Amino acid sequence: xxxxxESGGGLVQAGGSLRLSCVASGSIFSINVMRWYRQAPxxxxxFVAVITSGGTTNYADSVKGRFTISRDNAKNTVYLQMNxxxxxxxxxxxxxLEQMAYNYWGQGTQVTVSS
Numbered sequence: 001x002x003x004x005x006e007s008g009g010g011l012v013q014a015g016g017s018l019r020l021s022c023v024a025s026g027s028i029f030s031i032n033v034m035r036w037y038r039q040a041p042x043x044x045x046x047f048v049a050v051i052t053s054g055g056t057t058n059y060a061d062s063v064k065g066r067f068t069i070s071r072d073n074a075k076n077t078v079y080l081q082m083n084x085x086x087x088x089x090x091x092x093x094x095x096x097l098e099q100m101a102y103n104y105w106g107q108g109t110q111v112t113v114s115s
Contacts, residue, residue, distance in 0.1 A: 001026045002027060002099075002102075004023070004024050004096075004105060004106035005023050005025075005107075006020060006021065006095045006107070007021050009093060010111070010112070011113075011114065012111075013113070014085060014087055014114065014115050015084060019079060019080070019082070020080040020093055020095075021078075023075070023077050024076040024104075025076065028076050029099045029100060030073070032052075032097055032099035033052050033097075034051055034096065035050045035051075035096040035097075035098070036048040037093070037096055038091035038111075039092050040088075048060050048063055048067065049063065049069040051070065051071050051078060053073060055071070057069050063082075067081065068080070078095060080093070086113060087113045092110050092111075093108060093110075093111055094106055
């Protein structure tokens with residue numbers, strides 16, 4: 001079994017920064033893909049960023065140049081550095097781990113950006 005625990009969310013003013021963390025525990029394989037998604041009130045969950053175990057990254061167009069995803073494989077942790085935050089970034093941010101064709105989700109951390 002795999003557990004994901006996100007942290008680092010909070011309330012920040014527009015233009016500010018936050019760093020989210022997601023710690024994975026349990027049966028973690030060396031080859032996996034970790035993603036961040038977000039879900040704003042009344043909207044569908046959307047992709048934010050992805051990083052493979054080899055370090056390849058990709059981002060949603062809406063966050064390119066502002067957000068950076070990284071990981072520490074030794075700690076089974078993925079990070080999301082969020083800079084130049086905008087009110088439209090307000091959402092619950094979820095961590096996702098994909099390995100061996102299974103997907104695991106954390107419970108999410110709230111990010112609120114005030115204007």
